[in-house]
Amino acid sequence: MTDDDCVKFLQMALPRLGLHWPGYRRVRGLVRKRLGKRLRDLRISNLRAYVPYIENHYEEWDALDQLCRIPISRFYRDCGVFERLEHEVLPALAETAAARSRSNLACWSACCASGEEAYTLVLLWRLRIKRRFPQLQLRIVATDIDAHLLERARSGCYRSSSLKALPEDLLTAGFTRRETQFCVRNEFRSIDFLQQDMRKVVPDEEFDLVLCRNAALTYFAPPLRCKVMQRVISRVRRSGALVIGIHESLPQGLSEMVPWPGARAIYRRRDADAVPTD
Numbered sequence: 466m467t468d469d470d471c472v473k474f475l476q477m478a479l480p481r482l483g484l485h486w487p488g489y490r491r492v493r494g495l496v497r498k499r500l501g502k503r504l505r506d507l508r509i510s511n512l513r514a515y516v517p518y519i520e521n522h523y524e525e526w527d528a529l530d531q532l533c534r535i536p537i538s539r540f541y542r543d544c545g546v547f548e549r550l551e552h553e554v555l556p557a558l559a560e561t562a563a564a565r566s567r568s569n570l571a572c573w574s575a576c577c578a579s580g581e582e583a584y585t586l587v588l589l590w591r592l593r594i595k596r597r598f599p600q601l602q603l604r605i606v607a608t609d610i611d612a613h614l615l616e617r618a619r620s621g622c623y624r625s626s627s628l629k630a631l632p633e634d635l636l637t638a639g640f641t642r643r644e645t646q647f648c649v650r651n652e653f654r655s656i657d658f659l660q661q662d663m664r665k666v667v668p669d670e671e672f673d674l675v676l677c678r679n680a681a682l683t684y685f686a687p688p689l690r691c692k693v694m695q696r697v698i699s700r701v702r703r704s705g706a707l708v709i710g711i712h713e714s715l716p717q718g719l720s721e722m723v724p725w726p727g728a729r730a731i732y733r734r735r736d737a738d739a740v741p742t743d
């Protein structure tokens with residue numbers, strides 16, 4: 466399959482799945498490799514022959530949807546964001562929660578892949594922040610559509626390449642080495658991993674912090690993006706924070722969210738009583 470054939474196919478097929486070709490431009494090599502394997506498994510000689518096949522086998526769209534999931538993630542991805550979370554956002558959210566006599570700080574890692582950002586949050590909180598808020602427990606829900614990735618997330622073991630950006634003290638305190646892998650220590654595994662298709666469901670509860678990075682706003686087509694982000698924002702507690710990918714932007718019209726002062730890719734949900742400033 467040539468790159469050209471793959472691009473033309475994706476430009477035709479992705480919108481049918483509610484997905485957005487420009488988001489796939491840089492990662493199309495991965496999808497192309499998977500498509501090649503799929504065609505071999507189905508004994509279909511090329512993409513031109515796959516088009517009538519998929520049109521006549523409705524369930525094949527689900528198989529294609531799976532091929533289009535991009536599992537890339539790593540610990541402490543975009544370190545500036547985690548520095549800002551550690552020094553400003555989590556302490557501010559914790560202070561608000563403590564002032565309201567709450568015992569939990571609730572976070573949601575949406576489209577969590579193999580759990581890298583969820584575990585990063587646990588490590589930051591437990592090793593660097595919690596001592597200032599001993600009365601608060603961090604509760605983390607992490608969701609993804611992909612059962613295989615969630616299984617890896619629950620197993621909590623990673624190759625060193627996923628951990629390159631993680632500060633040394635978090636790596637040493639957070640992991641034990643098992644042969645070629647690094648495994649999260651048991652005391653940092655308190656995360657609820659749930660299989661959810663974000664296009665259809667979001668968790669029931671409200672969260673102080675939601676991370677929705679490098680998934681919906683990159684790979685979903687604009688109309689779906691808006692719908693999904695409205696639902697996501699409905700799960701951000703008032704005065705809570707939302708983090709998106711550093712190359713992403715929020716769709717227009719989500720006026721509940723204002724940029725976190727001085728921060729890139731972090732937003733705060735207006736408080737009910739606040740007077741809008743624009």
Ligand SMILES: C[S@@+](CC[C@H](N)C(=O)[O-])C[C@H]1O[C@@H](n2cnc3c(N)ncnc32)[C@H](O)[C@@H]1O
Binds near residue numbers: 538677
């Ligand atoms: C590129 S990873 C992003 C991981 C992490 N948020 C980060 O920024 O490092 C995208 C993840 O979105 C998940 N995903 C794609 N479509 C989804 C959907 N409809 N519902 C839930 N998760 C989805 C994929 O399975 C994949 O794990």
